[in-house]
Each structure stands twice: as C-alpha cells, then as structure tokens.
Amino acid sequence: MLENPWLSIGKPEQRIDAVEKAAGTVRYTADYSVPGLLHAKLATSTQAHAKIKAIDVSEAWKVPGVRAIVTGKMFPYHIGPILADRPPLAFEKVRYYGEPLAIVVADQEYMAKQAAQLIHVKYEPLPVVNSAREAFQTDAPLIHENSGKYMKIISNVYPVQGTNIGSHIKIRKGDFITAWENCDIKIKQTFSFNLSDHAALEPRCTRVEINPAGKVVVHSTTQSPFTIKKVLNQFFNIDVGNIIVHVPLIGGAFGGKGTVQLEPLAYLASKAVGGRMVKLEFTREEDLITAPGHIGLEATIALGANKAGKLMAGQYTYLIDSGAYTDQAAGITRAMALDCTGPYDIPNVWCDSYCMYTNHPYATSFRGYAHPELTFAVERTMDKLAHKLKLDPVELRKINAIKPGNSSPTSAVLNANNLGDVEKCIDQAKKLIDWDQGERLETADGKVKAKGISTFWKTSTTATNAQSGAVLKFEADGSVNLNCAAIELGQGSKTILAQMVAERLKMDIKKVHVTMEVNTQSDPHQWRTVASSTTFLAGRAVMNACDDAISQLKRTASIALQCSMEDLEVGGGRVYLKPSPEYGVKIQDIALGYKYPNGHAVEGQVVGHGRYIQRHLTPMDKDTGFGKPGPWWSVGTQAVEVEWDPADCSYKILKAVTVLDGGKIINPMTATQQMRGGMYLGLSFASQEGFIFDQNGTVLNPQLRTYQMVRFGEQPAEYIVDFIETPAADGPFGARGIGEYGVIGMAGALANALSTAAQVELNHLPLLPELIWKTRKESQA
Amino acid sequence: MITNGTGKTVVRLHVNGEASDVMICSADTLLQTLREQLGLTGAKRACENGDCGACTVLINGEPMHSCLCLTIETINQPITTIESLRDSAIQQKFIEKWAIQCGFCTPGFILNCQALLNKHPDADDETIEEWLQSNLCRCTGYQEIKEAVKSLLPKGSAS
C-alpha cells in the first residue's frame, strides 16, 4: 500500500467558503430581489395574553400598494413540529407579546409596514402567566384550554389537559426512593433563568411563490428544508413533490432556524396574491421576540452521595419555560430528561421534565438542546456537593465520571465506542486551567482570581429514522461535485464533507467541488442540519457515496485496463493496478465513461450515491424513560478563570478552556472555531443575555441595544481548546458530532468560578455584576 | 442648498470610486440604497438600529452604520463598500486567521478593520477594542478577528 499523499482528515484545510465570505459576495436569502417581488409585513400582538375581540383592517387597506391582508381566520388551524398547538396567525386569542396576528402584502416594504401599523386589534386582556413556576400552580390561568386535543406529530409528547403542562417526560431508573433514604450526604438546589435568544446576525427571511402548475417554491433561512416540505404537506395539503425549498448559505442559526415559522406565513401571503412571489423578512425586533427563542428554566436538583462522594441517587425537576407554544421545547423537555444527570454514573434516577406553557415568546432548539441548561444546574449542584463533602470539585467529578459499562438515565448501555472518555477530559482541563495553582486567589490589588469547572455530555437526539444522503458526480476533468442537503450555517460542514471525499477518493481537495446551496429537488433527503449530527450522518452518507463511486470507477477502469476490478485501486486522480501502480488510467479519461480507440463507448458518467440512516434508536418509554435516544455521547470538560472585583462585583473572564472528546477530529481548525464560538455563545448567554419581562409579559428589551451580548474585547482573554480523540467505531473516520459542545459547560463553569470568587451561591442567570452584588447582600443580611 | 422633496428623485452617489445614479426618497437609508439600487449586498441589514455593525461602510474613510445614514446625506461623499476591497490584506488575514464562520458580520468587520488600519497604523489594543466593539459577531468569539487585525499592525503579536 502506498502512503496516501492526499491525506485530508485531521488537517486544517481552509474553509471552502472563506474567500467568498471575505469578499462579501455571498448572497444570503435576503440579498436576492427580483422586479415584481411583493413584500409582507406582520401585525403583531401588543398583549401577552388576551382574547381577540376584533381585527379591523379597513384603515390598512387604504394604504396605496396593499395587495392582500391575511388574518388568522383564513387559516384557523394549529401547526407544530412535535405538538400541533400553534396557529401561524393567532385567532381567538393571543398568547405572547409579539405574536403574529395578520400579514399585509404590498408592492413595497414601506407600504406593507405602514399598513400593518394601521391594523387595529381589539383585545380583552386575560391574566398573564409570567413564569414556568406560575404556570405550574394548580390555579394558574390556562394558556391552552384544550391542549389534550392537539395533534401529536411525533411520539414522546404528553400534554396534560386542563393544565399548562405541554409535555411531561419521566425517568425512573433504579429505586430512587430507597437509595435516597440511604444516602449519607444530601443536597437540594434550585436554579433559574429567563428566556433568551439566538440572535444570529442574519435575521430570518423567506420568499415563497406558488407557480401556476401548483409548485410551491420556497427560499429560506432554514436549517430544516425537508421539514418545511413536511409542514406544508401536513398542514396545507400540498403534495410533497410539489414543494421545492432552496437554502443559500445561512448567516448563523444556533438552532433558531431549525423550526418552521416564516414559511407557512409567506405561503399564506403568496396564496392571497395569486401565487406571486412574496418576501417576508423579519426586523431584528421580530427576530428576537416574534420568532422563537431559547427556553427559560427553573430546575431543582437533589443529589445524594455516600461519604466517599459516590453519587447514589439523583432527583431532577425541570420546569421549562417554553413560552406560548411547545415547538421544539417539547423535544428539549425530552432531551433534558434523557441526559439529566450529566456525565455521571448514578444508579438511581428520578426525573420529571415539564414543558410549561407561559405567556412568553415561544422557544425552540438552541445550540446544545437542553444541555447547556441542565449542565448549568447539574454542575452548580456538583460544586455545592463537593463543598459539603469537603472534596475537591474536580475530584468529585472524577469519582463519578461515567464510563463504558455504565448506563445512561434511559438505561442505554454505554461502551467505549459510543461514549467519549470523561476522565481524560477532566484531567486535561484541570491541567490547562492550572487548577492546582489554586481555585481562589486574592490579588495584590484587591481583586479575586477564581476558577470554575464543568463537565458535560450530550447525545445527538435525532429522529430515530434521521438520515442523510450524498451524490458525487464526476466531471470530465476528473474533479467531483458533491451534493448533500447539509446546510452551511457557519459551522464548516461543507468543508468537512469535502475533506472526507478527498480522503476517501485519495484525491486533491481542490478537485472536490461542493454545492453550497441546498435544493430539495436535486439534493438527497437530509433530516435537518441540527443536533451536531451532520459530520456523523452526512459524513457516513458521503463515505457511502465515495465507495459507490470507487466501485464504478473500478468497473470502468477494469474495462479500460482489461483486468478485474479486484486488482484496482483509486488514488491520485487515477485508477491503477495495485501490484503495478504505474499502470493505470486517469479518472478524467473514465469520468464520463470509457471510449475505446475505435470510438465505441461504455459505462458513462460516474455518479456515486450514498446514504445513511440512524440505527437502532428508539423512543422513550412513557413511564420510565427506557430507550436508546441517540447513537453516541460526545463528552467534555470546560473551565473558566475570572478576575472579580469585590469593590463593584464586576468581573473579567481571563481564560476559558474546553477539552472535548468528539472522536476523531476531521479538521482541527474548524473544530477549534466551533469550540471557541460555542464558548463565546455560552459565556455571553451566561453573563449577560436574557429577556426582561414586565408584569404584563411585555418584552422590555427587544433590540440588540438592550438585549445585550458579549462584544469584542469582552471575550475571554484566552481561549484554550484541546481534543481527546477516542474514536467512534461507527463514525466517519471515527468522528462523533461536536457542533454544539462548546456551549454546553460554559454557564456552569462561569457560575462556579464566580460563586467561588464571591463566596456566595450564584444560582441564576445572567451573571450580571448586579446579581452577584444582590446575592452577596442577601447572604450577608 | 441641497433639497429633496417627497417621492422619488435621481441623485448621484460616489461609491467605490464610481459615480452611480440612484433613485431615492428622502427617507431611504444608505443601506437600502446600496442593497436595493446598486446590488451591493455586502452591507447587511441586521438591526437597522446602529447596534450591530453588519451594515458598516466607509464614508470619507470613516466607518459608518449605513442603516443610520440617509442616502441623501451622503451625496458628494466618497463611499466605500466591501465590494471594493477585493484581495485586500485584511481580507486575506480574515481567511488565514480563521476569522470567518457564517460570514454575515464579516463585511462590516473587515471595513471597520480597514478604516482602523488606515487611520491608526500603530493601533494598540485599547484602540482596536474601542473600534471593533461596534461590530457584533455571534459565531467566532472574536479571538480570530483580533488575531487577523493584529497581524497587520506592527505592535500586533497575535494574542
């Protein structure tokens, strides 16, 4: 075997989208326009909970250029990805501030905006449910009177009629009650934070037209083009084959573009104007509050251990603030249960995860899908337990680190292939943060340097039949085009897939051309681009397509070279004889079939196709949670060092560390980008972000000026990223998913560091200096 | 006196070294005009409130939020957009230093960095921070962007 000089896996190959992005020439969804395009604007609710008595559109119609006005009465049905509980346009009642009430379609955007402002709505206010805790009270006002009647789109969602519980997921593992009684040390803590937002720089945007032949053509900022097809089919009775979704590059998503909201609205708008193309582009304000955001949470965790610090029993109660509708929060409720313990071996687990309706903007998936949130609560509790046990927090984590042979809370069996090495991650992170130099140090100028650590895991909770496909088409110059419906949203997936093609076909990566845009008509089906699943699912499909292409290349070459396929090898742009590599044929001479000297031709274009579908995943048992929810668990440890100023409680983040075991790392630089970016997002969420509601459920900070996030210069002075590469046997080249993981442990690590610094228990987010000040004041009182 | 009534008028802008006639209303922002009339979509519409920097262009060499400029205010003033910085050193550095993920904030950042480099070829960390705090990025965590700009400054050892 010759050494492969076209090795690409494990190399920091430059991103294939970087040149165009630097030039500013990439066209995102909102960057396209055509003459005749109509513009849609929403009229949205100014109340968080109210009956709609009347919607008066007569003034709006008087604005010149208005072509249509659509209200909820025209589509009085509910849609949703898990539980169909959300009307695209509110009818009968509104359930959150900013909820869409009507769409105006006009020739120009300003006309639509003028008209939308002239839509007058008469409300009858209802009592507002302003937190998950309030929603949980037995006498709470009901947000959905008939949740029991909503259609379930997937299994594992359990609304409780007559309550604000949109879903309730249970884990009952071992014998918690008996084990709890026998624990030597017990603690119980409660944690909370409000809803927040993804705030991707690109606001959501879509264009929809319905052509005279009945084809519905959608262009959108989406992570889920095939879900758009499903939704338009399920709820609008359009044949799946008649729906075409185009997705250009996406300007950041973080889970926020995984669900379907704008497309049905734009479809209704287009339908109202005879199918003409209608563009619906959200303003930043709409993108923050009308579009779904990031869940809020109230978590109560009870941990019991023996004197040596071995965890014996854990009880987890999660009240998820899903806002007005369940959307993906119903799935997050499930995800929060199935990994509820964090990466610790706990034999007896009791978990109740509730998806609570409130009168807040609704929530959807957010990078990490339940894990940054549960990890904050779990890791704070672990620190608290360590203090109670007088154990080093790092040591407590090591004692309890989950290992091959243990099982997950849903009793899924863990082994060396499907689980990363938790202990190695802890050790490496401990080293990189200089843990042994001291957890808390007072500096000469009166400040405090403190460290916090957080360990985490996450499985990729996809649909049990989640899948991906890939097509490789060869060109006459021997280069290859890859088509795959994985969306490029900044994470670098297309580059990773190109590397896999180059490595598998042993060809120069410059000869691998990847179609950046997605077109559901020409690309094979892909579940979605979420859940850190693309490297794994699309990667396996791409490898499969490569193998198919290799066998076709060998077949054509075997004709050209007059030998058997078994004797051939593909590499370096050639197909050659294994025993005599100098004897072979160039791929360019067989890419479009082989032509004999006499002009006769055989075989034709090499078109490799491949596919992959999740194997052996199951839903969870309703009563115990038993099941296999995901293919593997990537694990990691993160740490943060802060410098805190006792004078005013302000702080700086000096250092942030991530050590991740995501299996084989395909591209160390894009992987590092993902970790740093995730760390930033997690730290920004933990330190500053969150919606502020008044008593009426109105969002008081629906702009980037008041919805504040970490800006340049406020990021950690140092990001340290390292990988432990325990290969996943069934991952492509041994890779697991990594996309979401940089976020997961950050809130826990930061809260632990600041709690250590300020010597108080910081159990709420965001960790503003004011919160620290207030907590200190209360603890001194 | 420059005046403009209501309704559409043709005015001449000076964008990327070329004179371009555009049809505008007084109410049109420069961001709208660049994107909708000139097809210069490198300037992004992301907050229209001066909070994020994604629409940054240079006017007279100074970075400006084009969402906070009326087009009519900018006539007779040289405007530079990302489209004219093709193959610039700062663009190369953004690529080399892995300062790009989704790419949506990139044009605004690059233009702001270019103006900074022009005006303060010896910028220190404080100046870099002051200037670049005007731009939000949700993907990178800023480290690579800092490395990109510092690599073009004499004082800049990438850190």
Added chain:
Amino acid sequence: MIPFDFEYYRPESVTEAVKTYEILATQDKKVLFYSGGTEFITFSRLNQLDAEAIIDLKGIPDCHQLELQGEHLVIGAAVSLNKITESQLFPLLGQTVRKVADHTSRNKITIGGNILSRFIYREGVLPLLLTEAKVKLAGSSGERVVPLKVVFDKQMNISPEQFLIHIQVPKAFLNLPFVSIKKTRMSKVGYPIVSIAALVKDKKIRAALSGVCEYPFRSPDIEAALNDTSLSKEEKIDKALGQLPEAIIDDLQASRDYREFLLKNTLLETIEALEATQT
C-alpha cells in the same frame, strides 16, 4: 426602514436654515432640525417620531467649527463625537463623549444631537455644565449667545424653531484636572447606570451626573457636600446622596439599589482620582 417620506433640506448658512424653517412653518409642516440623525432614523423606523420636513444642519460651516477663538473653544453643533475626542482640545468632553454608544456611531452622532437627545442620558452636556459654557442659538429672532444654564434645565429648553449653532467653552476650563467615569450593566457599549464628569476648579470639585435620575444634572448641593472639608470621604458621599434632585431611577439597566451602590462607588472613585491630581 422609515415608513414615511419627508422633504429634506440642507442649507449652507444659518440664515438659510432659519429662512427654510420659516417657509416650511408657513406651510404648516412639521419640521425638525437634523444633525447626526441617528435618533431621527431609529425613532422614525419604530414610528415613535415623524416629520414632514427635516433641515440638516451639517451643511452649515458655522455648525462645524472646532477651534479656539479668543477666550473660548468653539464647538459646532454638527461636530461628531469622535472629532471632539480626537481633537483633544477639551479632554474632559472628549473622554465623556467617548463613552457614548459605539465608535462607529460616534462618527455620526454630533454633540448638538447628543445634547438635544430624546434619551435621558445626554452625557455630552455633563462637561459643559461644569464649565460655564455658552451656547449660540439661531431662530426667527436672530442669533443669540446665552449661558448654557439659562437654556439647559434637565434638557435643552429651546423652541422648535430654534437650533444650536455652537457651544462656547471658556479656555480656562479646558485643561483642568478631571475625571470621567461611566458604569454600565456589563458591556461597555450600553446605556449608563451612572455617568459622571467632574473637574477641580479653584480647588473645588464640580461634578455632573447622568443615568442616575431622569435627566443629567449638576447640583450645587452635591458639590457643596463633596467639597465639605469637615467631612470624611464616606460622609461626603452620604451627604451628597441625600442631595439628589429626585429619586434614583430603577430600570432595565439596574435596580435603584444597585444604582445607588454604584453611585457611591463612582463618587468615591471620583474624589480619590481628583484628590490624586491635587497632590
């Protein structure tokens, strides 16, 4: 996007601006003077402001002055905040306005616009309140120069037909020892919880505050407290806190209690920093 249209005028002299206003007023149009325009654009986009005509003052050379003239520093109303900072002619003002919004916005925001802002902060006025500044106003009755304190009480109290041409700051105040501190919720770019501009003149501290109450202010009573040599630093601050013109605000940026805590800290920092300049 601004959902309504309007007429735009960019006069090239003060007289032309005044005349333009008068003509538009006779047509019963709602007219606004426009300087940097950042607030006009953002509020208009949200339908919280409208106008039928705007008069852009940036075409008037008198509004662009930034130079020493005789015994005064003259700062035109249309001078951008960054230009003031970069000029280093009045470091206290330069450092105070450097904390407003973000650097890119400060290329557009003008000192006139900041002082006449609809927001409660108007931090650009703080140094001016300390320095016996005068303002030159224009209107139908002609141009006049008046002490800032005559027209500024909580906000600029000038009629809609008047506009600010420039500000005059006596030279004697330009290079006094000073402090400029802004405290925010977390990110440096953000509205102030407490913003202070202070200087020492004739061994007395002068201080003006923004972000604490609903308007920027300078208080003789607070200054008296801060300059009361019979008191310790802590006593000075406690006394000063008792002299606030109204209750401390409670809003998105901070609670009343935390704001009070930061105000105390800020006053202490201010006293200490200014004391350090006197030794």
